[in-house]
Amino acid sequence: MDYHEIDKKWQKAWDDARLFEGDVSNKDPYLITVAFPYVNGPQHIGHLRTFGIADVLARYKRMSGFNVLFPMAFHATGTPILAFAKRIRNNDQDLIKDLKLFHIPDSDIAKMTDPLFIADYFRNEIEKGMHEAGYSIDWRRKFVSIEPFFSKFVEWQFGILNSRGYLVKGKHPVGWCPNENNAVGMHDTKRDVEPEIEKVAGVKFKVEGEDTYFLCATYRPETTAGVTNLWVKKDSRYALCRIDGKDTFYVAKAASDILKYQMKVEPIGEISGSDLLSKRCLNPQSGASLPVFYGEFVDDAFGTGVVMSVPAHAPFDYAELEKLKSQGIAKDIKPIRVIEIPEGAHPEFSQTSSMPGYLDAPALAYIEMFKSQDSDDVLELATKQQYKEESHLGKMILEGYAGMGVQEAKAKITSQMLSSGKAMDLYILANSPVYCRCGYPIVVNVVDQWFLNYGNAQWKKQAKEAYSAINVLPEKSRKAFDSAIDWIDLRAVARSQGLGTRFPLEQDKIIESLSDSTIYMSFYTISNFLRGIDVEKLKPELFDYIFLGKGDAEAVSAGTGVGYETAKRCRESFEYWYRNTSRHSGPDLIFNHLTMYIFNHSTIFDKKYWPKQIVVNGSVLSEGEKMSKSLGNIVPLVDALGKYGADVMRTMVAAGADLFSDSEFSDEAARGLDERFGYLHEVAQRVSDSDGGELRHIDYWMYSRMNRKVREVTAQIEKLELRGVSTAVVYDSVLELKRYLSRAEPNGMVLKEYISNVVLMMAPMAPHIAEELWHDLGNENFVSIEKWPSPDESMISDKIEAEEALLDSIISDSKQVIALMKKAGKEPKSVTLIVADEWKRDLANELCKSKSIKSVIERLNGTDPAIAAPEREKAIKYVQQLAKKLNSMRVSETSQEEEFKLLEEASRYLYESLKYPVAIEQESKSKSQRASNALPQRPSIDIHS
């Protein structure tokens, strides 16, 4: 098959027939929307999973009688496109190399210093790719999220959110580039590192004899009472500074340069590390007087550059003190335990409490433990291990907190120290250093920010109500939403940079790009009507009318200048399509976009228009790995289409795995699909309209399989279990056809009906090939809008299928016996199959129903005619023989006569499969020695040599 020719041919035919343009009608609506693609890069096949699955649903629903609308738009707001343009301006070779991988010509790359060019370039590229993939999209409604008429819509949305009181102002820590003066997220860092911001406690240690403090950043404020000394860095400069206009502190100079972004830091003086050694300070918890030492491990640019020393609970501190002691310094320092791991609580250190002078799970022991691992980071590992175990298993032994779990104590002690002024909140960049793309190390900045308050109780309640009515596919992702709705809280909503809509409450800010796209799906219902209208006319009252039903078309038309007809049509279109919606996206969007989608819909729209269904799907793997530039395993969409054609690629991507799982993209899988499609094509071309005459057993089998398949596939596709659909439609059908064609001369009618149903069911996944086969079968209309088949339940027969399976087991058993004979040097000449007598069936079925050997034998001994057998002795022996199989036995619905007829009818098939003449006999009439071995559903096999 020439896939490319077929793809092109049908895509053109669909376009010419305007098959996928959805307009208001009297049929039931079905609006399918996917997370719109971001136009900051070329398309690879990984992008197509969500789109492909949505398209399968769109096509299926269309065939099921719905009026389907599958629109598409493009996302371009935010910073990525600006960053992209900047990298091109800086002649970033990594990026340029990636673009060449996608066959983008140098002349186009050169123009990509312009963000708008980038957006338009990739919008075009993506649109073209989707078209070539055969997605049934109504392209009349497309738009880009940076277009002015869309901004008007977003402004209207934020007006509503503001009127609800959901926009609030507050402070928030963000990753920050001091060089560019801008917030920095993962996409703005070198090697795409996410800046990990952590809140830690800044504990204040009063300097003796001075009105000033040491400030120590710590993850473990609960061990403050165990602090024996402080550490500072040798040869480092320390600053004395006033923080937030209040107390003065000693912190490292380097640290103060970082801290100044999150708090007000006024330098007062400078001092060297060595000058600090002469000072002593007070433990804020115990009041003990503490010395200050040099610590080799101290990093003066991390935290505050002053570190508190807890040798009982921190291996670094312990090891450092041991070192000092060996030099005759710090001789008096003794570790102070505040936590212990109760005896027996620890699987390995059950004896720890007896270890000399130390904590229950001593630092020393951990250091020893990791020494043997030949690691450079012995102390690092030991620290993590001890922290983990103490926070899990440890109990406080500190006065006032004795017996309390460490995590609980940490929370209590922290809040108590904060409220009593013994500590303050600090943020640190846990994975520092992280570098901005510009090359500067990132710091933490606490900025004033506008937030959307998803933590608002009223709003949360409403979102939960909306969510409870949403059908989530797959079912197992439902729980994730429950936690997401509970968890989502303040969300920063405006940025100082980026493309997009200006934030109404602060005009120099841009609305953040996830926040501007929470209800845009509703915009599809009207985008085609609004295009071309002067944006100044798109006033809030217009949207109030369209989306909220406020006022009437006449007044709105008069007030805005938008035509009466247009306004009215928009309102109708929205009301119609938004009754029934399905939203599609990847699992990474559950915790942001999809949850925000639910929140925004619940507060803005009438209940009637709340979301009806959300579908979450996995991604696409290549060579077992997620597609990634660094792995070099990206398959550009154009390459995939060129190599495999649209349908193989579609089927592989959409149906290669179950909904939630990742699907594997491989040549191997492609070849498999290609072979099956080819086979189906071949068979379809051979089908004739000839009347095959009377239906035989194998024809009924084919009908049974076909109708069962229709029933199962319909159930599966409703739940979007596309893996099962493709297996049943593509793979199993081929197996069944092969069997049918080898079993007997095909009946033309049966074959045609079977293939037709297969083609109908493959149409959503492989629409081009389906159209081609559909026309091969003599049809003139589009399969894309043909009616989805429904099963004829009366044709589904377990009995007939079991009987056909019987033939196969007879063949396989016979082959086995023949092989054994040959091995023994005997040459088989013919095969006799002996069908068990009726009384054996009766007894077996009786046994099956009663599940009791005893009662059946009792009845045999009686005079119950229903289970009468010719010879009682033989019958009892037979029953006893069946005893072992009792649990796995099924009631046999096939009579002796039917079984006999089945074998007779299939004798040609049996002969062809076995290559020996086959005779069929009945047990009672057989002279064979083996006749009595016959069981129901298991004829005795007698092979003559």
Next chain:
RNA sequence: GCAGGGGUGGCAGAGCCUGGCCAAAUGCGACGGGCUUAGGACCCGCUUCCUUUAGAGGAUGCAAGAGUUCAAAUCUCUUCCCCUGCACCA
């Protein structure tokens, strides 16, 4: 750490909700055979171990362990391991 999803034969991947036709579908791979000039095409067989020269029987087995049950890949509990997300970023 918290939250969510997982762990099945050489690999991929069904089965698990609703326990028993499950030594576990299907595909790929490996191996043996047939067809053939040849085969990446097609057909047949085989792919845990042991026993057995008539289609068989037995043992072990679905991350590990324990439990419920006449019966567990499937239900319950514990442990271990893997993946994803944890925010201002699309």
